[in-house]
Amino acid sequence: MIQGEIKKLRISEINNEGEGIIRLGDERFVVFVPDALPEEEVTCRIVRSKKNYATAKVIERHNYSPIRIKPLCPVYGKCGGCQLQHIDYPSQLELKRKTVYDAIKRIGGVPDPCVDGCIPSPSQWGYRNKASIPVQADRRDKFLAGFYKNRSHDIVPFTVCPVLLPKLESNVVSLISDMKDSGFIGWNEKSHHLMDLIRHLVFRTAKFTDQSLCGIVAGRSADGNEIRKLANIAATHSDDLMGMVFNKNISKGNFIWGDEFSTIHGKPVMQERLGKYRFNFEISSFFQINSEQALELYKYASKMAAGEFPGNILELYSGAGTLTAFLSEVGKHVTAVEEWPQASKYLEINAKLNELNNITGHSGSAEDVA
Incomplete structure (x- = not known):
């Protein structure tokens, strides 16, 4: 061609x-x-x-596929955050099953692997509990916040996002407005000008507790006046905002977080409840973005792990210990391994919070520890 x-x-x-x-x-x-x-x-x-x-x-x-539907998002196709909104949900589930099937067949060398169908999410819209919003500055808008266009670093301005929890969506809209009104300037990836500050806004809202946490990722240290303005924004937010965290990231890579964290307002931790368990975690800790589906996933995983006889369980990439708690129900002992320090710390905290005495956490890479 x-x-x-x-x-x-x-x-x-x-x-x-x-x-x-x-x-x-x-x-x-x-x-x-x-x-x-x-x-x-x-x-x-x-x-x-x-x-x-x-x-x-x-x-x-020339014709339309029977699986084609109208996307719910007004900027779908421009925004790079979603790729499958124009496909009906049953077909999305089959596509994901087939993706796993093809990977096992091609990479694993299994001729005809048995891959069960995906378990549907309880909610198809309004389920996501975390939003990471890049921020830039250009000649027209000094605080341009939204999601990247597909395969680029050009930003589609945030207005609505139907996959976010409604409360999270509202929180993000309010935060962007407050940041603009307070005169903050977004990050210029090319110039790294000294006036530039905000690289990302990260907001998390728990589905089952309504608690929220906000993270401000900056390309430099903030001065006293900037810290006061950020603290004032946090103080005037909803009562469910547990805290606001400042993170300095001077690297040029795509990883959001730098190594330096400080608390601007409140406390740097929030809590979600999954079933009978409570989990504390920080803004950068790994936590499944669909709390409802996470609960179903952990129940199913622990059922599969139980087998005929209970034994010792090794869990790699354990995050803040969410699956770990459910595995503790079916295993004699669970050894959980997590490399990211913020998550590893809360693995221990959550085990104590839920009075789980048959868990041992290891901080380090799965390759080294296991």
Whole structure:
């Protein structure tokens, strides 16, 4: 295929990024077509052509796939946060099952692996308990906050996000407004100007306790006046905001967090409840972003781990000890391993909080400890 060439193609399948796929020439050549679904015939323009694959852009759609639905998000397709909103939920679940099936078959070398269907989430919308919002500054907007466009660092301004918990969505909108009104300036990735400050806003809201925690990630240290303004924003927020944390990250990489954390307001910890267990964690600790589905996942995992006879269980990448608590119900003893210091600390705290006496935590990489 030649770049710029116009082709009429029939989509046969989709990948896990929601792109339509056509396989040509004994399936050795693959064409990827964003926003095209199985059974759709599309006229498209080849925008890139390599030896074994090409990418194309839809010019005209001649019919609609039965699995296509209208995305709920008004900026879907521009924002890079979601890839599957134009696909009905049962088809999303089957796509995820097939992704696991293909990986085990191709990478694991298992000819026909048995992969059960995905267990549906109790909530398809309004479930996400964490939002990480990059912030930039440009000539038109000194505090441009939103999500990145697909495969870029250009920002789509945040207005609404239907996958966030409604309370979290409201918290984010309010925080962005307060930060703008207080005169804060977003980060310029190219210049790193001394006036620039805010790189990310991170907000977490618990589904079952309503507690919230806010993190401000900055590219430099904040001065006294900036700290006072941030503390005032936190103090005027809702009563469920447990605290605001300041994090300094001067690195040029994509990892959000730096090594320096300080508490601006309240305390640096919040609590979520899953079933009969309570879990404390900090702004940077790993915690499943769908609390309702996490509860179902942990129940299922502990049931599978129980087997016929209880024994010792080794859990790697344990985070703040959420799954660990459920595993403690079915194992004689659980050894939990976590590398990230903030999460590892709360693994121990949560074991004590829930009076779990058959857990031992190890701080370090899974490769080294195990």
